[in-house]
Amino acid sequence: MPLGLPVARLRYACDEMTATTSPSPPSLDAYDAGVVEAKWRRIWAERGDYRTDLGSSDRHFYNLAMFPYPSAEGLHVGHMVPYSGIDIYGRWRRLHGDNVFQPMGFDAFGIHSENYALKIGEHPAVVMRRAVANFRDNQLKMIGAMFDWDHQVNTAEPDYYRWTQWLFLRFFKAGLVEWRDGAVLWCPSCLTVLANEQVEQGRCERCDSIVENRWLRQWWFKITNYAQEMLDALDTLDWSESTKLMQRNWIGRREGARIVFDLEGCERRDVVVFTTRPDTLFGATFVVVAADHPQLEEFVPIDRRGELNAWRNRLPGPEAEPDFSVGINLGSTAIHPVTGARLPVWAAPYVLYGYGTGSIMAVPAHDDRDHAFATEHGLPVVEVISGGDVSRGAYSGHGEMVNSGDLDGMPSEEGRKRIVEMLERSHRGEATITYRMRDWLISRQRYWGPPIPIIHCPKDGQVPVPDDQLPVLLPEVRDFRPTGTGVSPLATVEEWVNVTCPVCGGPARRETDVSDTFLDSSWYYLRYPSTDVDGVAFDADRTDRWLPVNMYIGGNEHAVRHLLYSRFVMRALHEMGLVGAPEPFTKFRAHGMIVKDGAKMSKSRGNVINPDEYIEKYGADTFRLYLMFLGPYTAGGDFRDEGITGVTRFLQRVWRGTQNATVVEGGEDAERERRRHRLIGAVDEDIAELRYNTAIALLMEFSRELDHEAAAGNGRRIDAETLLLCLAPFAPHITEELWQRTGHEDSVHARGGWPRHDPELAARLEVEIAVQVNGKLRATLTVPAGAREEDLRQRALELPRIVELLAGREPRKVVAVVDRVVNIVI
RNA sequence: GCCGGGGUGGCGGAAUGGUAGACGCAGCGGUCUCAAAAACCGCCGGGGGCAACCCCGUGAGGGUUCGACUCCCUCUCCCGGCACCA
Numbered sequence: 043m044p045l046g047l048p049v050a051r052l053r054y055a056c057d058e059m060t061a062t063t064s065p066s067p068p069s070l071d072a073y074d075a076g077v078v079e080a081k082w083r084r085i086w087a088e089r090g091d092y093r094t095d096l097g098s099s100d101r102h103f104y105n106l107a108m109f110p111y112p113s114a115e116g117l118h119v120g121h122m123v124p125y126s127g128i129d130i131y132g133r134w135r136r137l138h139g140d141n142v143f144q145p146m147g148f149d150a151f152g153i154h155s156e157n158y159a160l161k162i163g164e165h166p167a168v169v170m171r172r173a174v175a176n177f178r179d180n181q182l183k184m185i186g187a188m189f190d191w192d193h194q195v196n197t198a199e200p201d202y203y204r205w206t207q208w209l210f211l212r213f214f215k216a217g218l219v220e221w222r223d224g225a226v227l228w229c230p231s232c233l234t235v236l237a238n239e240q241v242e243q244g245r246c247e248r249c250d251s252i253v254e255n256r257w258l259r260q261w262w263f264k265i266t267n268y269a270q271e272m273l274d275a276l277d278t279l280d281w282s283e284s285t286k287l288m289q290r291n292w293i294g295r296r297e298g299a300r301i302v303f304d305l306e307g308c309e310r311r312d313v314v315v316f317t318t319r320p321d322t323l324f325g326a327t328f329v330v331v332a333a334d335h336p337q338l339e340e341f342v343p344i345d346r347r348g349e350l351n352a353w354r355n356r357l358p359g360p361e362a363e364p365d366f367s368v369g370i371n372l373g374s375t376a377i378h379p380v381t382g383a384r385l386p387v388w389a390a391p392y393v394l395y396g397y398g399t400g401s402i403m404a405v406p407a408h409d410d411r412d413h414a415f416a417t418e419h420g421l422p423v424v425e426v427i428s429g430g431d432v433s434r435g436a437y438s439g440h441g442e443m444v445n446s447g448d449l450d451g452m453p454s455e456e457g458r459k460r461i462v463e464m465l466e467r468s469h470r471g472e473a474t475i476t477y478r479m480r481d482w483l484i485s486r487q488r489y490w491g492p493p494i495p496i497i498h499c500p501k502d503g504q505v506p507v508p509d510d511q512l513p514v515l516l517p518e519v520r521d522f523r524p525t526g527t528g529v530s531p532l533a534t535v536e537e538w539v540n541v542t543c544p545v546c547g548g549p550a551r552r553e554t555d556v557s558d559t560f561l562d563s564s565w566y567y568l569r570y571p572s573t574d575v576d577g578v579a580f581d582a583d584r585t586d587r588w589l590p591v592n593m594y595i596g597g598n599e600h601a602v603r604h605l606l607y608s609r610f611v612m613r614a615l616h617e618m619g620l621v622g623a624p625e626p627f628t629k630f631r632a633h634g635m636i637v638k639d640g641a642k643m644s645k646s647r648g649n650v651i652n653p654d655e656y657i658e659k660y661g662a663d664t665f666r667l668y669l670m671f672l673g674p675y676t677a678g679g680d681f682r683d684e685g686i687t688g689v690t691r692f693l694q695r696v697w698r699g700t701q702n703a704t705v706v707e708g709g710e711d712a713e714r715e716r717r718r719h720r721l722i723g724a725v726d727e728d729i730a731e732l733r734y735n736t737a738i739a740l741l742m743e744f745s746r747e748l749d750h751e752a753a754a755g756n757g758r759r760i761d762a763e764t765l766l767l768c769l770a771p772f773a774p775h776i777t778e779e780l781w782q783r784t785g786h787e788d789s790v791h792a793r794g795g796w797p798r799h800d801p802e803l804a805a806r807l808e809v810e811i812a813v814q815v816n817g818k819l820r821a822t823l824t825v826p827a828g829a830r831e832e833d834l835r836q837r838a839l840e841l842p843r844i845v846e847l848l849a850g851r852e853p854r855k856v857v858a859v860v861d862r863v864v865n866i867v868i
Numbered sequence: 869g870c871c872g873g874g875g876u877g878g879c880g881g882a883a884u885g886g887u888a889g890a891c892g893c894a895g896c897g898g899u900c901u902c903a904a905a906a907a908c909c910g911c912c913g914g915g916g917g918c919a920a921c922c923c924c925g926u927g928a929g930g931g932u933u934c935g936a937c938u939c940c941c942u943c944u945c946c947c948g949g950c951a952c953c954a
Contacts, residue, residue, distance in 0.1 A: 287872060288949060296953080317954060330954090364952045390952090397953045404954085410869085411952055478953055598948080635948090671892070673881060677874090678947095685880065688892045694907080736882070739891035753908090812887040817935045819887050857934045863886040865934050 073697040075661025079775040083186060091789060092188035094143040096571050096584055103140035104588050105132040106567060106627075108596030108604070109147045109195070112173035114158050117181045118643045119651040119669070119681055120636040126666040127633055127675055127732070128595045129187035133771035134729045135593075136188070137796035143588060144188055145570040147195030148174050151203070152559035153232055153248060156490035160523060166490045170198055181654065186662045186774045188791070193573045197562035202569065203492035204513035205579035206562055209611070211495055211506045213263060216618055220262045221496075221504055225334050225395065226483060228256040233524035234487045235260060255334065258528055261494060261555065263482040265610045269293050270475075272609055281630040282676065288601040294478025299462050301379060301403060301471035303329055305387065308374035310340040313387070316398030316476055319408065320465070321458035324446040325426035326403035327416065329376040329387045330369070332395035333357055341387060342372045350389070357391055366392060366414040379470035380461075381447070390415065398476050407432040427454045482607065484558040487530045489522035491556030499543035499550040508544050514552070530554040564607040567591050567626055568615075580621075590623045598632035605630070631732055634678020636669075643681075651681055663773035664689050670734040670772060692742050693776055699749035700766060700780050703757025711758070712807075717744070718764050719804035722797050725768045734772070741769050759784070764797050766790055813838045814865040815847055823864070831858040838864040 086092060107128035110121060125146075132144045150170045159166035174196060182189065196202055213219045226235040231251035241253050273293045276286045298318035305312055313329060331341050333354065342350045353370045369390035376385045392411055393402050406416035406423040413436035416423055423432055426445045430437020440454045449457045465471030485494070493514045495507035507514055517538040522531050533539060533554040543550035568580040571588045575581040590612075596604075605627070612626040635642070638649040656665045668689045673679045721744050728737035744765055751757040762784060770777040770790045781790035788795075806827050811834060813821040821843045825834065835858045838844060848868065855867040 284872065284948085291871065291950060294950095294953070298954085315954080319954080366952085392952045392954095394953065402954050409954065411954070414952095476953085478950095601949080671880090679880075682880075682893090685893045691907085692892085735880095736891080739882075742891060810887075814887085814935070817886095817933095822887065855934060857886095859886060863935080865886080867934050 070698065070701055073694060073776070075663065075693075075776070076658075078779045079186060079662055082775045082778045083183070086188075091791070092144070092190055093192055094141065094190050096143065096193075096588065098141060099587070100141035101139060102588055103132070103135045103142045103593070104567075104571075104591045105135060105142050105144045106570075106591045106594050107146075108594075108600065109149050109563070109566065110177060111149045111152065111154060112170060112177050113154060114162075114169065114173055115650060116173075116176055117653060119653050119656075120643050122185060122653045122665070123636055123669055123675075123678075124595050124597070124633050125182065125185060125187055126669055127734070128593070129185070129189075129774075130666075130670065130729065130734060130771040131593055131595070131732070132188060133774060133791055134796075136791060136793050137767065137770065139794035139796075141793070142188070143193075143571065144190060145193040145195070146178075146182060146187075146189040146191070147566060147570065148177065148197065149559065149563050149566070150174060150196050150198035151491050151562050153234070153486070153488060153490070155198075156488060156522070157232070157248070159490070166522070167198070184654070184657050184662055185666060188774075193570050195566050195569050195573060197559075197566065198490075200513045200515060203516075203562070205569065206492045206557065206565070207495040207507070207512050207514060208509060208579055209565055210492075210557065210561070211509065211512075212618060212620070213614060214496070214506055216614065218264045218267065218614055220264060220481070221259060222262060223257060223259050223336075224262065224483070225336075226256050226258050226260055227253045228258075229253050232488075235483060235485060256528070257336075258485075260483055260485040261496075261553075261557075263484055263561075263610070265482045265607070266477060266479055268610055268613055269295070269477040269479050271613060272606070275609075275613075275625060279625060279630070280628060282598070282632045285598060285601045285605065285630060285632055288598070289606060292479060292602045292606065296476050296478070298474060298476060299465065299471050300399060300474045301465060302469075303376040303379060303385070303403065305341070306375040306377065306384075307343055308341050308372070308387075309344065310337070313341070313376060313401050314399045315401045315403045316474070317403060317405075319405065319458070320461045320471070321443065321454040322405040322408045322426055323378075323380060323403070323461050324443075324449075325405040325407045325424045326378060326385065327406060327422045327424055328385050328404045330393045330402050330404050330412075330415070331372070331387065331389045332393040332400045333368075333389050333391040334395045335389070335400050336395070338389060341374055341389070343374060346373050353389075364392060364411075366390075366411065367418045368392075369415060369419060371419075379465065379468070386421070388415075388419075396480055397478065406436065408436055408438055410436045410438065412436065482558075482560075482610070484561055485555040486558055487528060487555055488524055489516075489519070489531045489556070491559065492516070492562070493532060494553040494555050494557055496553040497541055497543060497550045498553060499546065499548065501548060502543055502545040502550075504553075505543055505545050505550070511544075516556075530556060532556070560603055560607050563604055564611040565615075567594075567608070568612075568621070582620075586622045589621060590625055591627045592629060594627040594630045595633055596630070597635060599635075601632065632676060634674070634676055636672075636678055636681050638681050656683070656686075660686060660690060661775070663776045664693060667692070667738060667772050671738045673735055675732040675734050692745060693773065695745050695749045696765065696769065696773075696776065697780065699745055699752045699757060700762035701783060702752035703748055703759055703762040704752075705756055705758045706760075714758060714761065715803055716806065717747075718761055719800055721768060722764060722799040723801060723804050726796075726799060729771065737768075738772065741765065741772075745769075767795060767797050809861045811838070811861070812863045813841060813844060814863060815844070816867060817865060820844065820847060827861060829860065831860060834858040834860070834864050838866065 105128055107124040110117060132142045136142045155170050156166050159169045227241050229236055229246040229251055231249045232246060236246060236253060244252060246253055273295055276289060296318050298316055299320040301315050303313050331338060339347050369388050372387045372389055374387045376387050378385060404412040406412040407425045408427060424445055425432040426443060427441045428444050429439050429441030443449045443452045443454055443457045449460060462473050493516055495512060495514045497505045497507060499505050517535045519535055525531055539552050539554060541550055541552055568585060571584040572581040608626050612621060613624050615621045616624040638651060641649060643650050668686045671689060721740060724740050725737045748757055748761050748765060766777045766781050767790060774791060777790045808824055809827045811823040811825055812819055813823050821841050823837055825837060835856045851868055853866045853868050857865040
């Protein structure tokens with residue numbers, strides 16, 4: 043970098059600094075993170091510093107990170123990111139005066155724990171209790187977060203799942219639960235059904251087995267009732283845009299039309315199709331019904347049913363790559379609703395029963411899949427929108443209509459409206475909206491979950507277990523292995539299954555499926571504030587006071603499932619009048635994922651980094667700071683520990699600098715006050731935006747300057763205090779110790795303790811202006827802040843270097859920007 | 869394939885359209901020391917020059933602008949999500 047006089051001066055100043063820098067006074071003992079951290083964790087716990095008064099009407103702030111799924115492996119480094127991140131945010135809010143509630147719990151039910159228990163041959167309840175104790179006492183408590191352990195939650199304990207069952211019954215009574223047959227995805231290894239969100243590319247997300255299609259009677263939550271509301275409400279939420287976008291895509295709202303085609307040659311009289319492109323109606327050359335359509339037999343002439351069923355039994359599974367050669371001509375005929383043309387009716391797996399109406403009008407000229415299918419089976423392709431070359435492939439853009447009767451020559455966007463109007467007039471169709479999102483399948487044929495609180499009575503049907511008989515305890519069974527027959531292992535516990543019907547008193551059987559783990563976690567944030575209230579899932583007063591959650595941090599891997607289910611549950615409860623707010627999380631930020639060698643950390647990959655050893659070796663403060671300093675909080679990245687010594691040195695400097703900064707009187711120094719106010723303002727802004735890495739960089743810079751000043755004997759006490767307060771959210775133990783050592787009796791984390799920031803005092807008096815010639819830096823200029831453009835121009839043009847470069851030429855133009863730059867164009 | 873996000877020193881990363889590389893790691897040089905470690909200080913994108921300085925440089929190419937890492941277009945690679953959704 044081209045540097046002139048200022049550098050020379052800087053060098054000189056530093057040399058001087060070297061001379062005056064002396065080792066720490068002998069009275070200063072060495073910083074021992076282990077001792078300091080243990081001491082303060084003990085004191086905080088004894089004093090109950092972080093027990094929240096939930097009844098108080100103070101400025102409340104509900105600060106939450108997604109709770110962990112306790113597994114035998116323990117928490118890895120990646121888990122510590124959200125917990126450190128939320129704690130920094132919570133401590134910062136507390137310093138700003140909020141009454142912060144920051145609870146923690148355990149998502150302890152579910153297939154993951156159960157699979158592990160099966161593997162090691164222990165009971166899941168035993169494994170779970172051990173894992174929870176390890177997570178809490180050996181790991182979570184070690185990071186020095188201000189979790190309020192008086193309000194922890196464990197979804198696998200009866201005092202929690204009692205209310206999960208209660209919640210199920212509220213939904214049941216509100217008509218939001220259905221027991222119905224449906225095509226479900228079945229994992230042949232986990233031996234249970236999966237929600238479609240739990241299937242990735244045709245494989246089970248837990249065990250990677252190829253999933254199968256099954257037809258089972260199952261419990262469903264009607265989340266699709268809220269598709270539009272949940273989509274609309276996204277606009278009101280302060281969430282990471284990427285997360286909102288994923289939810290929008292998942293909900294998948296599509297505008298289009300339903301169109302009726304009469305049928306001939308089969309039992310069924312007509313078929314309704316859904317299309318997003320009604321403008322292509324004239325290009326429909328055949329109709330396709332989903333291969334998994336439950337009434338497919340009705341679409342085929344009676345004498346061909348055997349053939350159809352034989353074909354159906356040979357279909358490839360759901361994991362197969364799209365194969366457009368698979369299809370069967372059903373032999374019946376569809377009548378085009380406008381032209382009256384006779385179109386063949388086919389069945390194929392490329393059409394899905396679960397979306398739209400389960401049947402389509404195929405327009406091979408303008409849809410890639412229809413084009414591929416038509417090519418495979420020799421079906422006609424008719425172009426109805428110009429703009430592409432339909433002999434080579436489908437053209438799905440817009441254009442001018444052709445081969446469309448009276449509409450020829452019209453832009454297709456316009457034709458779309460005209461065709462819908464035409465269909466509505468003749469009652470052959472209507473404009474409609476369809477969503478990609480499906481209902482939530484919550485049945486699991488497994489053991490380790492809350493039994494669904496329903497009793498099947500031969501006379502009264504599906505009868506809810508009365509509230510006063512909750513919880514339906516999960517029976518202790520010796521053999522909890524999944525059966526693979528489509529029923530849960532609970533079905534083998536005869537004395538548990540056989541009950542009397544609450545309505546008629548006759549013999550009846552319990553529902554033997556348990557509910558999806560995501561149901562447990564869809565309402566845990568409602569439980570935290572009320573864990574100490576008996577007799578209700580969540581106390582109305584507490585809930586109104588504390589919900590919605592003000593800040594929620596978690597991984598984007600839960601962007602659709604957990605966050606969507608939670609929103610649905612909250613919204614439904616709101617509509618039932620049970621909670622005041624329609625949305626559970628006002629603000630949500632996804633943290634970045636820490637990976638190791640480019641892969642997600644997991645035991646199976648053998649790349650798990652255990653945080654315990656780092657905390658043991660460097661201390662929790664250093665570890666927290668290091669994780670936050672790795673990069674932008676919301677970005678994530680590869681875990682390396684090469685840089686951790688930088689943080690160690692930083693804390694050493696803080697330890698030394700703050701204790702040696704003793705100047706109280708005569709420390710009025712306008713320039714240092716300016717620097718101090720700048721620090722407060724900048725750190726404040728950075729924390730608010732979760733820019734923890736840059737906040738730490740500012741603190742490092744400040745601490746080095748303070749350390750130099752302190753070593754020279756003129757470090758200001760007020761600078762030390764400011765540094766400690768601004769650093770406190772990141773490094774809670776060391777700052778508390780130093781706060782005490784520098785003569786304070788209260789806590790550095792006391793509510794409302796954040797240093798006052800005055801933006802005017804933070805403003806710079808002098809600024810350095812870049813002087814460019816044709817956009818290239820040629821000199822700099824130091825001027826009073828706010829100097830006018832005219833003055834900047836004049837001063838710049840007088841600089842010797844600039845005079846030299848101009849060599850007498852007259853500048854064509856001189857651009858000046860206050861406090862920034864002067865650009866001389868020649 | 870579609871929808872997002874990104875590509876900046878040896879490395880992690882900073883930069884409201886205005887001095888690219890803050891902060892940190894590693895490296896090099898130094899202070900201290902009998903020595904080493906620790907700690908502290910300095911240097912640290914590439915090239916040229918004795919020096920003053922000059923040229924090049926934010927994935928590639930083009931554009932807008934007095935001025936572009938930042939805005940626009942095309943391409944490319946990486947990461948994430950969705951994926952037979954009509």
